[in-house]
Amino acid sequence: MTAGSLTIKDYMPPMAVDRGLLAAVAALVSIGLIMVTSSSLDFADAVYGDAWYFAKKQFIYLSLGVVGGLVVASVPTPIWERYSGLLLLLAIVFLVAVLIPGIGKMVNGSRRWLYVGPVSVQASELAKFCLIVYFASYLSRKNHEIRFQWGGFFKMIAVIALVVFLLLLEPDFGSAVVICFTLGAMMFVAGVPLLRFLLLALSGVAMLSAMAVLSPYRWKRLVAFMDPWSQQFDGGYQLVQSLIAFGRGEWLGMGLGNSIQKLFFLPEAHTDFVFAIYAEEFGLVGAFLLILLFGFFVWKLIILSRLAFSRKKLFSCYLVFGIAMMIAIQAFINMGVASGLLPTKGLTLPFISYGGSSLLIACALVALIFRVSWEEQYGNH
Structure with a gap:
């Protein structure tokens, strides 16, 4: 139906x-x-x-x-699928809004929270919900494209890159990792060719590793973790x-x-x-x-x-x-x-x-x- x-x-x-x-x-x-x-x-x-x-x-x-x-x-699943694009837009709007002084709430050096009425909402949590729905919709609608064409693959990479960039500005490294692995796993089961998936995985690991090494406070955490x-x-x-x-x-x-x-x-x-x-x-x-x-x-x-x-x-x-x-x-x-x-x-x-x-x-x-x-x-x- x-x-x-x-x-x-x-x-x-x-x-x-x-x-x-x-x-x-x-x-x-x-x-x-x-x-x-x-x-x-x-x-x-x-x-x-x-x-x-x-x-x-x-x-x-x-x-x-x-x-x-x-x-x-x-709400029936076809409705979620139909309006998944709006959810993606909503996720990006929230991730941008939280970075604006006066709108985003600063806690422990990170700007991750928004006030929605009397409730404080973490933008990255909303993004997780919206992105899962959007990627499920995109992977189902464009299944042939993501399997056999580079165009569909790069469109998904562009969305992931934008979201991760906004999360790292907060900064919220942990949510960026969770979102990358989750969306990557969804792409894998949807049939993204193994070579493209490996390129995505390697580039993602390299980027996240670089962010950890080049950031002083993240490097301090790594050193403390090792001993x-x-x-x-x-x-x-x-x-x-x-x-x-x-x-x-x-x-x-x-x-x-x-x-x-x-x-x-x-x-x-x-x-x-x-x-x-x-x-x-x-x-x-x-x-x-x-x-x-x-x-x-x-x-x-x-x-x-x-x-x-x-x-x-x-x-x-x-x-x-x-x-x-x-x-x-x-x-x-x-x-x-x-x-x-x-x-x-x-x-x-x-x-x-x-x-x-x-x-x-x-x-x-x-x-x-x-x-x-x-x-x-x-x-x-």
Whole structure:
């Protein structure tokens, strides 16, 4: 069915969803709410005089995310595909607007946030949503072109280059990495020839490596990552405190609420390094179970993507695959940073870390997944 022949029935919100997928999402957001509360109580009490400050805000954002998700899920996928170009334009407008003094909000030396009414929104999170939808649409509409012509390939590279350039001006190196790997993975499964894909991958790695080496503060992070204990009171402080949290957790953890590192030792304990607090309180076994939960969630998305592909629904296929890759890559980077596997990056752990923008966009992406799942079961698209 084409977008132009939609009926009233097609706009009805989906009433049935994949129960396994729903259970995985419910488990992730529940763990997130619990861990934001546990990791922020003392900090919030000392700074804001309200121990439940971050927990209440996270719950409010989750509630807004659920309501917004219902709206997103009520829109048929052909509509998202039709207006994907406007979403790309919206993403670029937000990424440019955040760089304008007086509009973009400066936090910790980075200009990444915009005020939308009373809500502070991170521009890069909005860009992730818009870019995944746009690339899914472009790859499905121009599939022959991107497979056999250089023109389609270079158009996608131009979009990626522009977005990465704007992100690095903020600067937001972590989001640039996530977006590059996510869109690159989508291009690969869409059939971009291996040689072109390798050229893209090599040029991307070379560019990101150059940015890391030529930037003094990023180079400092790399040096601290390679030997954090040599700078345990300087550049390596955050990683050292995170590793101490992992060590204290041992096999079964200290128990919920019993973390020591969250008591002003580990900075950003409820945001970027919440996984370290989780590992301290639930141990290696708990950390492994959380990784398995993320793995199950991504596996369910891959199955749904393959189902859509088998039914020749390329937009739905690439859309779900892109969301799966984005969440998997960001979760891997966040956990890798907290455990010392990767250099420090300012990325949240999807569904788990405190952060309104991250949670709202995660809910919107999940809503798209549920829409595709419902259409595959009951829709006619």
